[in-house]
Amino acid sequence: MKRAWMLAAIAAFALTGAAEAKTLKWGAAREIASLDPYSYGDTFTLSVLNHVYEGLVRYTGDLKIEPALAESWETVSPTVWRFKLRQGVKFHNGNPFTADDVVASLERVTNDASPLKGNLPAYKSSKKIDDYTVEIEVNGPYPLLLNDLTNIFIFNKAWLVANNSLLPTDSGKGVKGYATDNANGTGPFIVESRRADAKTVYVKNPNWWDKPQHNIDTIEFLPIASASTRVAALLSGEIDFTNVAPLQDLPRLSASPEVKVLQTNELRTVIFALNLKDTLFESDVKDKNPLKDIRVREALYRAIDIDAVQKRAMRGLSRNTGALIAPAIPGYEPSQDVRLPFDLDGAKKLLAAAGYPNGFSFQMNCQSDGLVNEEEFCQAVASMWSRAGLRPNLSLGPRSQQTPKRVKGEFDVISFGWANEPMIDAYSILIQVMRSKSGSGGVFNWGNWGDPRIDALIDKAGVELDNSKRIPMMMEALKIAKTEHLFIPLHQQPMAWAMRNTVAATVQASDNKPRLWLTTMK
Template sequence: MKRNLLAAVAALSMLAGGVAEAKTLKWGAGREIASLDPYSFGETFTLSVLNHVYEGLVRYTGDLKIEPALAESWETVSPTVWRFHLRKGVKFHNGNAFTADDVVASLERVTHPTSPLKGNLPAYKSATKVDDFTVDIEVNGPYPLLLNDLTNIYILDKEWMVANDALLPTDSGKGVENYATRNTNGTGPFKIESRRADAQTVFVVNKDWWDKPVHNIDRIEFTPITSSATRVAAMLSGEIDFTNLAPLQDLPRLTASPDVKVLQSNELRTVYMVFNMKDKLVESDVTDKNPFKDKRVRQALYQAIDADAVQKRVMRGLSRTTGSLVAPAIPGYVPELDKRPPFDLDGAKKLLAEAGYPNGFSFLMNCNNDSLVNEEELCQAVASMWSRAGLKPNLSIAPRAQQTPKRVKGEFDVITFGWATEPMIDTYSLLVQVLHSKSGSAGVFNWAGWGDPRIDELTDKGGVELDPKKRIPMMTEALKIAKDEIMFIPMHQQPMAWAIRSGSVDVMVQSPDNKPRLWLAKVK
């Protein structure tokens, strides 16, 4: 009995030792993901988290170069057909083999008319299985950005989708759900072990991952912590090891801690103020027309914003103020379009009077409090500046989960809006998905009737032009039209601040697309 007891104690000790040696990364995120279905909403953050579970045919490296993933190689067999040779021996998390059937089913699902992510494949026409490990993807014309698009199109298991009645896409913005909303089955470096929405999602390492791991992580505990103060306290106390959203106002405090390292830069995402351009405003004392259709009104709102004050006070001096609709690193950007009109409050009042609104007018301003960096403070500051010009913004601030359905339906007059041009990393992303008039897969994020036929024409032509020397000037010209017409008011490229526990995290790759790639990270 004594020998048995000692053996049991020894076994428990070994088990405890094994648990203690497990490499765990505690991720304190600034918000929750929208769904476990990667096609449920075209939001960069949700897709970046789910990229640890699901994978595409290709992927970006940490320095944003395209490399093979589930496809080992590819070539064009005609101007409109790309052939992809799939990686053999890959298994989904449930053990099912990865084949061409999964690629075809996934592409059909993500481009379905009801898919919120169909705009991420704007040139897609069809996919055909050549054999079990070869797929042809046909596009609707010569198209230079298919590989960029495919970095964000994750592959699901067809057999799993059929068995669970999940062949159709979900839509978190419209409340459309199915089995894939709360369950996963990918090929990626981590599996989801458990999930309690708005509390914690636990990822565990996929020991059968096809790739040679760089990371040494056994377990990721993803916890959404929406309160900035709580997130900072958790970082300083060691309750979390990493946050991809370190509050700007707390960076000096975090930097001063010997146990914390701050990684800071500017990301590709540009933030704008966006107008509803439908015939009438949603909530206004002007009921017979839409004042925003008058360019003088849009110009007035632009000139009434003190961008320097926003940069210094709201963004703590860490954002990059811009007059351009895309960041400098994005093909299509030119410095000439990066200039802003000077802050001119008197000029703004004069323009409003000329337009017939000497006493201003009221409108509904829809903002999130858990999406863009310091978005709530940004909205409050801009609303205050517009009020000084005589306008009467009715500020509605709420979590993204509440505001997104209203935005998708166009139930706003002004919104804050951010666009990082991902996954394309090209001006065409903004043009085709946001600025283009709604038509087929174009204009998916054109929520309130903005647009211009000249932009549509340039975008359509640029989308099939393979010569960069011809295509990129088309994109720039479309940006110039949008700028001249003041379709949006650009604010800044937002700062990107991560924080890690230096005693817990050994390696963390921070890319300019602001996507954590924890399969490239190491913990101590």
Template sequence: MLTIKSAAMALALTTAMAAPAIAATMRWAPQRDIVSMDPYSYGDTFTLSVLNHVYEGLVRYDATLQIEPALAEKWEVVSPTVWRFHLRKGVKFHDGADFTADDVLASLKRVSDQTSPLRGNLPAYVSSEKIDDHTVDIHVTENYPLLLNDLTNIHIFDQGWLVTNKAEAPTDVAKGVEGYATSHANGTGPFKFISRKPDVETVFDVNPDWWDKRQHNIDRIVMTPITSPATRVAALISGEIDFTNQAPLQDIPRLQASSNVKVLSNNELRTIFLVMNQSPKAFESDVTDKNPLQDIKVRQALYHAIDADAIQKVVMSGLSRTTGSLVAPAIPGYVPDLDKRLSYDPDKAKALLAEAGYPNGFSFSFLCRNTEFVNEEQICQAVSAMWARVGLRPNLNVGPTTIQDAKFDTLQFDVGTLGWANEPMLDSYSILVQVVHSKTGNAGVFNWGAWKDTEIDGLIDEAGRTIDRTARLALQSKALQRANDLSMFIPVHQQPMAWAVGSNVKDVLQLSDNKARHWLTHMAD
């Protein structure tokens, strides 16, 4: 039976194949679509990685994940609260407008607005100042050490384009706030936005006037989301698509057996973990007078009931990395001692529930997505069954990312899934300030469950103003340790990264941040 979704996908593939051939077309089929053309509309790593082909930041990560100049040629620290950036001259936006300091100021104002979902990516930002047309000062909180990391994914808009199209105000996917930038784009990057049909097809063409040296041979990118794993695999094997950054784990042996498909796999930086709503009252539970999840014994019971090794072997095909840590080993701030899980012990889980006053368990909502993380729905199904074995009654609620994230953002859940790769910062301060910290100012933007610990907040705040790297990481590790001690979250694993490319792709760069960089991809001659 052909569903509306699969029919739309088939139409997009047929249209792409029937259209006049354009040399070196990259046919990209992710599992899901981006959430918006506006990079500030939601802190979604996949969306930001796709829009990196169109928009650029003042700095960027190179092929070894080291920071290098982009729209800023150089920078220096003027004082403990001021960084000066010297902008690249001669850069033009895709509509032909010149890139200047005004564009940087307008972009920083927009992304740091209190209504901006991405403001947490600039936790120490205070203000910006134009020195001349190609020099900008950025004012931050005193001695903040990670501004360059933050700026790697703060895309720069054309100020004139924003004003002309009444797009100065941020949009917000989670709250349903849209604008001109939701469906249009005008960046300085290696590819130009051409057209978009949400959930069907988005097209980008090469920018022949890009300021940087062209290191790819792609003329067009046609991105067609294919939600069905079986359809995605069949399209790869048949040669209808060239690339997917989400090869289904269960189909990797079949893809590897195909002579015209190559599989690239590794563990990525993203840790998948469970978050618990710790506000005074449960969202959906048969316990109505209080929230059981505020009790550490209950949180520990949920943790002890999960057999993470079984999830790794069965659900993740042995390809994930089971963890007790909120950050991957490659992320600064990781400490091996924090990578030890609470034991899988159903009897202990039952005993803890009884001690907490719930010998017969309780019901609660369990919010998950089916289009976000690798095998997320299957993980949630497995965890639900494990909790049921100790007397808990999770009500599993599964849906697409755009719908579920709005529920997270408005506390319409009790337990849910979250994944964090610490991008673009590539430092444990990222998850600490955006997720673990209480919701205060620019901090705690993804504190979805009203969790709060004053000691943790103090450690994070001190780390954010500590220049010495060793001292800063020690503070961050201490904050992570306390989060573990409180069972504030339940880590599961670092998820696997599996890409697959067809015979038309000669060379593609895969880094541990799991971001496709097609400005460095070579198609076959």
């Protein structure tokens, strides 16, 4: 069956004529975690798979919510939403899209073993009313269900059953299944072939329900981890587009008449998150955890010369921040966006007052293929902490190596970025990262950094429909986290895309998600 529908898609592609075929070669900085969008809460993986899978609703290029697989919705009670589904939609294997698919997908993504369950924190249950009507019940009045659903992609239930895949996979824990390497969505592109870490080929879905704005027939997704290789490939024409143009190479790329650069700051805020368990993971202090002392956390903060980090590691393109969320995120408060000043002597005095005049050792977990210039800013900060008398042991490695350690809590300090997607709301970082682990809360709370005061505010904000009351609650929770230095803010991450003149137009939104169904080629 799979071969039959793939051949049909290829045949439809061939009818366009070889001379007219448009192939976009996408040079990405890394591979996606899996073809299963529920396998890990990774924004980049979800953005790539959104070309294959779709949700009930979606964000437009200017981040407004619009209908997708659901045509309309209404609230039938404070805790029940009713969705009218789009009729006539087909999955890539030809199966019709119905309410059964929605219910099965929601049960799969909210399963206790799902790494993505935190993306639906208020979900309680769902039920089929008829073939094209579904009701979703939340655990209380909840204002952000539509935001959440933009990243909950819908699977075909029959396909899941046939391939023993009703349960989610987990790439962070190495749990694989049929959906890890196979896909069957409703989206604008079909997975034609895949060689992980080499090339994945997507072909246009000729039966997509929506009216395509793109003219792309084939996308070749090419993970190119080396920044220099990626730049060389773009300049030579081996690739047409990259969503991660290296900051240090932007002047060179901009100077090429055949390349266009799009650069701005994205929603993602970069911070350091700390191990606040009873003991450190790797340290010469064995009987306690120095990071649980607020004076030590403040010392780490004050020892960072953020201007030097911005100028050298980030090439002057990041936006220094004292806040834990970006200005565009509801819940942002300008008064919180003020950093502690760089004060090396003050940092040393704080360490001495806390009982560590000679510092202590700890493990610092950073990724070589994660955040923008992550390796460089981690090395810079490690050096700054060393000058304060601390002894950071910098562990650098690819996401595939570092993520399992983070999930298991095997770290003392980690570099961490959060874009508050898909919610585009501070409740995202509050419920998924800052809240103590409980149910769907605290899925990314890897370092035991919960606080009862923050938990209480999060729980109240999660059921408050009045934004004039809800947003101040979130601001207060973020203020506590800031005052306690539970996290050390660094910057709002820059984003730079680059494309050859073979790409006529594309849409760059601040969520840093390529939407190639809105892209045209010459």
